[in-house]
Amino acid sequence: MATIDSVCVYCGASKGADPRFVAEARAFGLDLAHNGIRLIYGGGGIGLMGEVASAVALNGGHVTGIIPEFLISRERAFAHKAELIVTQDMHERKRLMFERADAFVALPGGVGTLEELVEQLTWAQLGQHAKPILVLNTAGFWDPFLRLLDHMRDSAFIRDAAPVNLLVANEASEILPMLRRAVAPLSETTLHTPGDAEAVARM
Template sequence: MTRIRTVCVYCGSSPGADPRHMEDAAALGRTLAEAGIGLVYGGGNIGLMGAVARATLSAGGHVTGIIPQFLVDREVMLADVQELLVTEDMHERKRLMFERSDAFVALPGGVGTLEELVEQMTWAQLGRHDKPILIADFGGFWSPLIALLDHMSSQGFIRPGMTVPYVVATGVDEVMPLLENAARLIDDLSEPDEIALQQL
């Protein structure tokens, strides 16, 4: 089975209106560190981004921050991470975040977080990757999006055979078990193809 070694966390550069969002972000960072899983994130030191990264570091975990040059000052870059990559633009940032991650988690955030999540879902839908995608629906934050996805399916815009692959966690303690189970299922689905290739 392919082991999840790094998780990309998409989240807001703001703390949000509910203090629980910051608490959940920090708890997720500690969870990743305790599991020996590296964090890949957007490189900022404020909001949920800063909370998840600082908590990962404080718990002894490895953090890779990836941030475009124009956001270095605006998002207050976290310089304490083990690996910091400053990119020319957002496209390079997103590509590197994808390449360096084995799975994706979306914490609460704004339109940037939404765009990053939906891009990974679209790529998976089109067969461009099979990395697990998890929506952290803590406190029901993403419930409107999940309802919209169901509505798209019922209206025929997400056709049978073109489903959007994702799992949903309602608490931090569910994140790693769900990701690991998703990775196992992906591996199980790919095994017949691997055996067939070996027999050719």
């Protein structure tokens, strides 16, 4: 049975308007540290990125930040103890984040967070990986996106023939148990044949 040794977290470079966003980001970081799971993230020291990474690092956990050179001054590379990888561009950053992660979790964030989440859903649908993908739906943040997926399904743009399972947790404490239940070796997972790039579904 495969294990979760590292988790890639996508989230905002701002803290958002609801204080629950920060509280849940910190709680998830603490869970990662206490469970010995490495955080893979975008390398920033601000916003929810900084909150989750700080919670991991300050509680004895392991952090790998991957940041393109042009964003170091804008997002302030993480200041606590961490492995920091500086890339030439966004494409290299995303490739390394994918390669080093056993699962993907999207916290609240902006269009960059959304883009990274949808990319992983698409890659999974195309059979490029079977790593679990989860959104932390703090204060219902992801509800509009989940409704959009339902609308796409109702409109026959998302079909059951090639689904991608999107896990949804309402609280940080639910994330690791859900990921552990979902993870499985590629050899035991039925991957979908690439050919329907629009087929993205949620459980």
